[in-house]
Amino acid sequence: MIGFTHFASSRLHGKKSKRIVFLCLMLFFSIQFLDALAVQRFPKPEFESGYVQPETMQPAARAEMLQIADVIVLVIMLSVISWLVVKKRSRLGVFAASVVSLAYFGFYRQGCICSIGAIQNVTLALFNSSYPAPLAVIGFFILPLIFTLFFGRTFCAGVCPFGAIQDLVAFKPQKLGTRLNAVLGLIPYIYLGLAILYAATGSDFIICRYDPFVGIFRFNASFAMFIFAGTLLVSGIFIARPYCRFLCPYGVLLNWISRFSWKHITITPSTCIQCRLCEDSCPYDAIDLPVTGTNPESRGTTIRKLILISLLVPFFTVLGGWTLSTVHETLASVNGKVRLAKTLVEPASSVNQTETIEVTAFKSSGKPVAQVYAEASRVLKQFYTGSWILGCFLGLVFGITLAYRMVTKYQKDYLPNKGTCLSCTRCVDYCPVRMGDDNLPAI
């Protein structure tokens, strides 16, 4: 009874909090919109009073001590959030921690340095010996993975500012169903693969380029990026954390590692009484429902499935590799050297066309055209190999996903899916069982 009262009061309290959060967010985004509409003043002042225009300055790199401080804050936040999730099982605590993280890593650190983007720095450092990845970047890449190995995706729960800002707007989360989740869940793999391919070839840091929230954290989003982030957040009202679940490339790594986590959050602290209260509590569709073995598969069916899987997975792997290798030139068109070489090769299609900035810069550099072609040719070869690897990887992921859906997994309790669960602890509040309630009868 106490458990149900607690449950009802927490729901009422939750509604009021949601309203306050909604109003605060409306105010915050109104301010952002004003910034997005800002116009640049022109022309430059031409008054000649002896005033010398200052040279354009590059911002200095963050001091080493402050970088270390960032890593220390990350470790502290990861420790606190893991304790709150695994030991205290406190939704309020997780929410408070995520607000702190949003303030520090989001608005104070302006979304940079971030673990998601660090994938690219680490990749580039692995493939290009002349690029040393800063220790802080490596720390931001590795530490959440280590904590995930021990405690599940607690980083996603309340340390990642991207997750925190989306969590604030998840007012009316809807269930998408397992099939839709499985299909959309393939997108982060594509994003991760492309991000690694472009970082490895030194082409682009696409995760940073399409970082939806950094403009909001910095109060300087362009109109296009403001709409981009706004669209994600609006869809996030109904599809909780759309970036985390269906775009985040770092989430792929966390998903893999979390499956092997040592101490993952559980819905019930004791014995599951099958009350079904938690069934709809997860906004991320990350609770695996009980599948009882009342009518288990026959041995023949299982063997047929295994044979099919063993054929399908290699087939999709090779098919994926071959498919992407055929479009490697399109993939390579993102690379600046390839783009420049293409522009130099292709004749101007119209008389009025003026040359691009890249062409102008190249001409003023005095480099021979042959050098550009040679460099572009080398990059194209890298993309050919890379697109084979990427295609095989995506085909493998697709095959495994398909195979995973073909296999029936038996379990008797409501359990968080260790891969997709973001450890937000919402389900914990729904569970009427309290620590030590071992004698409650099953319903």
Added chain:
Amino acid sequence: MKRKIIIFGALALLLLVIVFIAWDLFFNKPAGNENPYAYDLKSLRSGDSTQILFAEEQHFSTGLPAIHGIALDKSDHIFIAGENGFEIYDPAGKREAAIPIGGTANCIHVDQAGQIYLGMQDHVEIYDQKGRQLKTWNTCGEDAIITSIAAEGKDVYIADAGNKVVYQYDVTGAFHKKIGEKDPSRKIPGFVVPSPYFDLGIGRKGELWVVNPGRHHFEQYNGDGDIMSSWGEAGMSMDGFCGCCNPSNFAIFSDGSFVTSEKGIERIKIYGPDGVFKCMVAGPGSFVEGTRGLDLAVDSKNRILVLDPEKNQVRIFTLKKQVTGK
């Protein structure tokens, strides 16, 4: 059903984001053949032509090598100042006199007594209608750039863009005070003048109006130098003042309305006495791109005289016939 619609809508938004990324990454050619950092105002130069209620009725060329200032006397005679001289025209645009001077006049004003005040680089020269120099006032300092003069009663106000201040003299040439210096205790913001366009004028009740171009404001001061009111806002839209520092010039109608000119996007507009935008007189299409210093004057028939330094012309604009109904 409602749930399905919500999910469908939210999914559509999510897919929109993914499509945007894919399109931008693979199909959006970076800046094409255009320099994304080029100083290009083309998109801002096209305006709503239906807002233009005036038409150019007449124009005439001047005999000066370069022209900088225009003024009218009480009988609507036109005075043009510029390089090495000033000229006098009758209201129909027929030249009556051309008076040479030693230097370049940046601005010109004719008081009620018919005395002609020429704002040279750092001092003021006063002439009579026959071109005889009556007086030269002391220099305003080596940094001075005098850009506008207006007289009201015994007071003469001089705008100095170099020192970003307005001087109050009397008609005898005695200096009285500086107006508009930054003074938070008197709520005077100070003039922000990044370009040598700093205009002032006298309103219908004898009040002093000064443009604060960097703030895109008109500021009204009394004779004691206290700020009385202000209006104006920055913006690319029709009712705002664009760029770093505008308006560059203005004149005041007999009913207290303001006619203003801007540089960057060359346009001439009319605002009511309360600062509310009324209409356009001429848009960017009426001027050579890059024209600056479109000095203005309004005669007793409410014709707007625009000094066009690029064409070296005086251009006279009147209300369109379909507006007046005549």
